[in-house]
Amino acid sequence: MLNKSGNGHIMNKTRSLGLCGLATLLIGASSVAFAETDVPVDKVEGWDIYQGSENLGCVMERTMDDGYLVRLGKEKAGAPFGYIGVYTQNPDVNIYGGVTGDVVLDIDGQRFTGTAVGDLDFREGYRGGYLKANNPQFGEALARKYVLTLNPDDNPIKISLDGTLKAMAATELCDSYGVAVEDMGDAATLSALEANALASWNSLLEGNRRAARYADEAVAVMVFPEIKKAGLVVGGEAGNGVLFKDGQVLGHYRTSSLSVGAQAGAQSYGYAVMFLDEQAYERFFSRKRLELGVDASVAVFRAGITAEVDTTKTKVDTVAFVYDEEGLMANWTLEASRIRELEQ
Template sequence: MSTSKSRLSRRAFTASGLAAIGATAACSNGIGNTNDVKIDARVNATLNQMYDRYPGTRDLAQKSAGMLVMPLVTEAGFIFGGAYGRGALRINGATVDYYAALKGNAGLQLGAQQYSHVLFFMTDAALARFRRSSGWTAGADLEYVVIDEGDALTADTNTLTAPVVAAVFGQAGIRIGATIEGSKYTRIIP
């Protein structure tokens, strides 16, 4: 009897993790929205919000080879968790491709949050690697210039020479801190 309870507990535990990932996908982050016009409008609004709140990001944008703008990423977890969002790759101010961000994780976690982020590709080589990959994953080598813990842009000479720089902002929810490490970005057709 204890073996069947143990199996049931593991199944319930696994099901709760999968439900958390499913709940992440069901939040209002554009899932099921196949309209590229809406994605572009959200991207424009996100960039305006970022430039207003962090004026130093305008300089980053001008120096970058391209930017991946994810207007709304929803992250949720209870032991197992996940995140999902959709956005656009902009080069010289024009949308060239659409991408989805997906992240899964396990560990001590509880809660949900939503946030926006922008990846600045500071070199042509970094942008080309991103565009050629079948699924690019953000790693620990990513430099962060904004992580909504203050109102100041935290860019220095090391940050500005990094191939990819991230700005994470607009956090709302009951989880503490947002990171995009481990997020996988895949090109989509809206």
């Protein structure tokens, strides 16, 4: 049985990845095939998620059981899913570099067309390339369907789409980071983020005495004033924040999560992370990253939590508060929320 969560499979005999099929396909490289400078950022449902070090666009890739490397991605940050790459290290496969051609793609009976170009040198002995789809519904079909067939009427290549639903959501979150980095290059955008973060922080302290008490102890604070649904095919949220220390802005950060618990009717929320001593702050600042729910030294406060955290008897040296305009929130969790510096 096929399962979009990644538990299903397709037998090799049904995949029909023939040698002449790839030669006919003529899929190939262009500016988006930035494999040599890809930076690994995640692994979801068997798919590896990479981000380009130059254009910050994200791709997902998987090596199939038969040795073919399949990549799904975008031409640049913010673009829709629009290309698929297939590569092989098999020297017997004929690849015609630089030759363009039209290709038909069938996804569980739904057909698309694309433009393909051959590539003779992808990476590590892989040859093949990628094609661009000419339909914005291509990405949705990749996420929701089970089998992609390239050239269905002539030497077909069948590719399992197991796990693409969640992996594409993770790729979207990765991609949103690239968009955020570009936005941070605008002075007005930076100024607005910092002003919103400061206003959000002050509102939290005015409305919550517990947060105010911890704020008196904190040596630094990171505030994410507005975290919104990222428009993913699977639930996920993302937003930008600011790191403050001694009244100064020390950096800008991005938080994202694929598994934030949804609250009915809620469109956005915010949270603040307080570092209660210099050691906690330096540990975070040296890595420029933090994953909530994984680091046991971080305690998260939500509505309905009444007990204080005794920081003298536990290893907790960082606290986080989840809130919206009405105060602390009960049904949101920060489990698996990742914080990453917005490098400019």
